[in-house]
Amino acid sequence: MSEPFPGTSPTESPPRNRLDSWKEIAAYLKRDVTTVQRWEKREEMPVHRHLHDRIGSVYAFTSELEAWQLSRKVPLEEEPEEQAAGVPGKKNDERTKRTADTRRRLALAGVAAVVLLALAYGLVRRHLGEAAQPRIKSLAVLPLKNLSGDATQEYLADGMTEALIGRLSGIHDLRVISRTSVMRLKDTQLSAPQIGKTLGVDALVEGSVMREGNRIRVHAQLIRAATDEHFWSEAYDGEMRDALALESDVAQSIARKVEVTITGDERARLTAARSVSPEVYESYLKGRFALGRGGSRADIDESISDFEEAIRRDPTFAPAYLGLAQAHSELGTVFIGTPPEAERVKVVDAARKALELDPQLAEAHVLLANVLKEQWQWTEAEAEYRRALELNSNNPVAHDGLARWLLCQGRTDEALAWVRRGREIDPIAVSGTEIGWILFLSRRYDEAVHELHSVLAVRPDDATALWFLGFALTADNQSKEAIPVLERAFSVSDRSSAVIGVLIRAYAHAGRRADGLRLLEELKRRKQAGYVPAAAFVNAYLGLGDNEEAFAWLEQGYKEHSNILQWLKVHPYFDPLRDDPRFKDLLLRVGLG
Numbered sequence: 095m096s097e098p099f100p101g102t103s104p105t106e107s108p109p110r111n112r113l114d115s116w117k118e119i120a121a122y123l124k125r126d127v128t129t130v131q132r133w134e135k136r137e138e139m140p141v142h143r144h145l146h147d148r149i150g151s152v153y154a155f156t157s158e159l160e161a162w163q164l165s166r167k168v169p170l171e172e173e174p175e176e177q178a179a180g181v182p183g184k185k186n187d188e189r190t191k192r193t194a195d196t197r198r199r200l201a202l203a204g205v206a207a208v209v210l211l212a213l214a215y216g217l218v219r220r221h222l223g224e225a226a227q228p229r230i231k232s233l234a235v236l237p238l239k240n241l242s243g244d245a246t247q248e249y250l251a252d253g254m255t256e257a258l259i260g261r262l263s264g265i266h267d268l269r270v271i272s273r274t275s276v277m278r279l280k281d282t283q284l285s286a287p288q289i290g291k292t293l294g295v296d297a298l299v300e301g302s303v304m305r306e307g308n309r310i311r312v313h314a315q316l317i318r319a320a321t322d323e324h325f326w327s328e329a330y331d332g333e334m335r336d337a338l339a340l341e342s343d344v345a346q347s348i349a350r351k352v353e354v355t356i357t358g359d360e361r362a363r364l365t366a367a368r369s370v371s372p373e374v375y376e377s378y379l380k381g382r383f384a385l386g387r388g389g390s391r392a393d394i395d396e397s398i399s400d401f402e403e404a405i406r407r408d409p410t411f412a413p414a415y416l417g418l419a420q421a422h423s424e425l426g427t428v429f430i431g432t433p434p435e436a437e438r439v440k441v442v443d444a445a446r447k448a449l450e451l452d453p454q455l456a457e458a459h460v461l462l463a464n465v466l467k468e469q470w471q472w473t474e475a476e477a478e479y480r481r482a483l484e485l486n487s488n489n490p491v492a493h494d495g496l497a498r499w500l501l502c503q504g505r506t507d508e509a510l511a512w513v514r515r516g517r518e519i520d521p522i523a524v525s526g527t528e529i530g531w532i533l534f535l536s537r538r539y540d541e542a543v544h545e546l547h548s549v550l551a552v553r554p555d556d557a558t559a560l561w562f563l564g565f566a567l568t569a570d571n572q573s574k575e576a577i578p579v580l581e582r583a584f585s586v587s588d589r590s591s592a593v594i595g596v597l598i599r600a601y602a603h604a605g606r607r608a609d610g611l612r613l614l615e616e617l618k619r620r621k622q623a624g625y626v627p628a629a630a631f632v633n634a635y636l637g638l639g640d641n642e643e644a645f646a647w648l649e650q651g652y653k654e655h656s657n658i659l660q661w662l663k664v665h666p667y668f669d670p671l672r673d674d675p676r677f678k679d680l681l682l683r684v685g686l687g
Contacts, residue, residue, distance in 0.1 A: 434657065442462060460478070502660050
């Protein structure tokens with residue numbers, strides 16, 4: 095199925111302790127090339143050869159050479175030279191023989207003592223070295239490099255990266271950084287210690303993917319993040335149809351090397367593999383690649399086409415249904431502008447099919463939970479989030495989802511604890527954007543503003559962070575400051591209707607009511623031309639102080655299961671309505687009364 099090979103691909107940058115030629119090896123050992131080649135043949139000096147490469151293409155690791163030097167046999171002393179003058183007599187022969195025997199015995203005794211001391215030293219050194227190394231409790235799989243010489247194969251390297259992350263993250267004893275976070279480090283110039291500090295991990299997995307026809311080679315190596323020490327390296331070959339088994343082999347090797355504790359169920363998930371046709375797997379990987387490219391409507395539509403093609407070719411391939419569910423979930427977000435209720439049905443159908451084929455897919459449980467929460471099926475949603483966390487306690491999205499569920503119930507302190515736990519697991523996947531939103535709905539405005547400013551210092555055009563900052567500033571009576579923030583959000587979100595609703599509120603509260611009314615007319619024109627979320631009108635009319643129109647749009651939001659109704663219990667913008675019987679009735683109808 096797959097065969098392990100030692101060493102690294104010749105096209106990669108070698109580890110720092112690797113010597114890449116006979117000349118380098120000889121120089122390191124302070125001998126000539128002929129001598130070290132003889133030692134390699136006679137004394138099994140550890141020298142590796144690149145497979146499928148030219149004869150003589152060798153490499154060696156300095157750590158292995160040092161260990162070999164400590165344990166190698168010491169050459170015997172030369173026999174005493176014969177007397178130069180004539181042939182010695184019998185007595186001289188016997189004396190010479192006795193002297194030679196004595197010297198030989200002494201030499202052998204010396205050799206034995208040296209070997210025992212060397213072995214003892216090596217064992218003590220190894221023991222002390224292992225004891226000094228801290229246990230690896232967390233790691234990040236950095237984006238694998240595409241070494242196929244074909245830029246169109248980038249989807250394969252990214253897909254293999256995601257697959258390794260998915261398999262390893264199912265181990266409860268190991269914290270694994272999510273794909274969302276590591277992909278931001280693609281082609282980074284940061285050093286291993288810098289990456290380790292940024293992600294808060296003990297070790298990094300680096301590697302590459304090379305494809306030739308239907309054969310692929312995956313190379314991976316483990317690096318201690320704090321010291322940049324390369325302490326494991328392996329290459330695996332296989333056919334494209336055995337890609338899932340190849341991913342399983344690599345993940346198992348990494349798990350063994352970092353010496354994590356694995357339960358029976360986790361081992362079963364780690365080793366699970368099936369044969370999949372190259373065409374199916376390629377369509378699936380292309381779908382994942384398009385979905386992760388940037389989140390535009392065109393990218394999402396392309397990913398849906400790829401996932402559907404994979405399903406058409408193999409209706410039993412669960413990951414394709416999971417990808418399809420994720421794509422439709424993205425289409426239902428406010429910045430894309432598709433009616434969410436229609437997309438939710440597709441998310442549920444695809445997620446349930448994925449779970450029917452593979453009940454262990456934690457991501458499918460999270461997607462299902464998100465929709466159930468948006469449809470106010472609170473008990474069922476909580477059960478799905480909890481099940482996802484049982485399957486993968488490392489999943490930061492499950493932590494964020496459960497935090498939002500708790501927030502909907504008004505359990506703000508618990509919500510903050512869960513989302514912060516998610517950030518501890520993955521400091522990039524659960525960013526200040528998510529925490530800022532929960533802080534805003536918890537009425538901790540100063541903290542929310544601080545979190546969101548921190549996000550924007552790194553990603554100044556993050557539309558969601560800008561939008562959430564506008565919410566928080568307006569609620570904190572800083573509407574004038576909120577206006578340029580929301581105008582920027584409007585620009586970078588491709589003129590989102592959702593942003594317009596909050597911008598109308600900011601204009602009205604900053605004394606620019608005429609500008610707010612002008613934008614309200616634009617919302618109405620958009621509504622005549624296509625879909626506009628009810629929440630945009632709710633935010634607009636609440637900002638303008640027209641509570642009757644706000645109630646009318648809340649009823650429309652009830653019909654379309656608008657996202658804003660999840661937050662009825664905690665959203666500060668609803669405070670002017672809380673004593674109205676109609677609002678209390680609405681709370682009951684969505685299951686939050």
